[in-house]
Amino acid sequence: MNTVIKESRVTQSSLMKHKSKESFTSTAGNLTDMQQSFRDAMSKLAAAVNIITTEGPAGRAGFTASAVCSVTDEPPTLLVCLNRSASVYKFFKENMVLCVNTLGLEHKDLSGVFGGKKALEERFEQGNWSTLSTGSPVLEDASISFDCKIKLISSVGTHDILICEVLDIKHKPDCESLIYFNRDYHQLSKCKN
Numbered sequence: 001m002n003t004v005i006k007e008s009r010v011t012q013s014s015l016m017k018h019k020s021k022e023s024f025t026s027t028a029g030n031l032t033d034m035q036q037s038f039r040d041a042m043s044k045l046a047a048a049v050n051i052i053t054t055e056g057p058a059g060r061a062g063f064t065a066s067a068v069c070s071v072t073d074e075p076p077t078l079l080v081c082l083n084r085s086a087s088v089y090k091f092f093k094e095n096m097v098l099c100v101n102t103l104g105l106e107h108k109d110l111s112g113v114f115g116g117k118k119a120l121e122e123r124f125e126q127g128n129w130s131t132l133s134t135g136s137p138v139l140e141d142a143s144i145s146f147d148c149k150i151k152l153i154s155s156v157g158t159h160d161i162l163i164c165e166v167l168d169i170k171h172k173p174d175c176e177s178l179i180y181f182n183r184d185y186h187q188l189s190k191c192k193n
């Protein structure tokens with residue numbers, strides 16, 4: 001099936017139809033009140049923590065993401081939101097494949113490594129990695145790994161929304177998850193000890 005890439009840019013002007021221009025114009029480097037309020041609110045939206053990886057003509061890269069969710073199961077599709085200013089952006093845009101590695105309790109430090117604490121070229125020195133069908137790095141002991149082809153990219157403000165068809169899935173038979181909530185990591189486990 002041909003890959004359909006439609007770039008749809010939602011510009012600042014269309015975002016501002018409900019608000020005056022000032023509320024979206026950050027002063028040099030500082031957040032507007034609305035942006036800070038948004039971040040404070042979003043910090044209370046608990047989310048799974050994932051390491052998103054890619055490998056291909058542009059090379060190998062990976063970053064930590066919590067803005068990941070299911071879209072549809074016809075066909076199985078998920079989305080990842082990626083800040084275009086991230087050093088990893090060009091790798092995903094060129095490779096057009098990725099793997100979503102959902103982290104378990106033991107991956108808190110790895111999340112920091114891929115969250116920017118380590119330079120791009122040092123990140124894969126930690127963790128054990130394999131591949132499924134796209135060649136994107138699969139974290140061996142991840143709770144779940146979704147191997148995907150990026151089918152559509154939509155740009156909104158500072159981020160691109162990567163709409164990804166899931167081609168392969170690897171499950172780890174456990175029941176624990178690393179959660180990011182209130183600007184910190186938490187553990188979720190329903191395993192009976």
Ligand SMILES: NC(=O)c1ccc[n+]([C@@H]2O[C@H](COP(=O)([O-])OP(=O)(O)OC[C@H]3O[C@@H](n4cnc5c(N)ncnc54)[C@H](O)[C@@H]3O)[C@@H](O)[C@H]2O)c1
Nearest residue numbers: 038039040042043065066067081082083158159182183184
């Ligand atoms: N979607 C994202 O891009 C995203 C999500 C989570 C964390 N982060 C990054 O991790 C850093 C630490 O986050 P934190 O939760 O400890 O505190 P924070 O106050 O920087 O962010 C609080 C929450 O706001 C949202 N957020 C923050 N920056 C964003 C952005 N540029 N675009 C969209 N949503 C954003 C996220 O949901 C985040 O959890 C953030 O500064 C950001 O760089 C980015």
Ligand SMILES: Cc1cc2c(cc1C)N(C[C@H](O)[C@H](O)[C@H](O)COP(=O)(O)O)c1[nH]c(=O)[nH]c(=O)c1N2
Nearest residue numbers: 063064065066067081082083086087088114115116
């Ligand atoms: C818990 C958590 C959650 C997220 C992030 C961080 C952390 C710690 N980061 C930020 C992202 O991982 C980081 O900015 C990238 O690694 C880019 O940094 P470099 O530009 O490569 O240094 C992030 N970035 C992004 O574009 N989308 C996202 O959903 C998230 N989510």
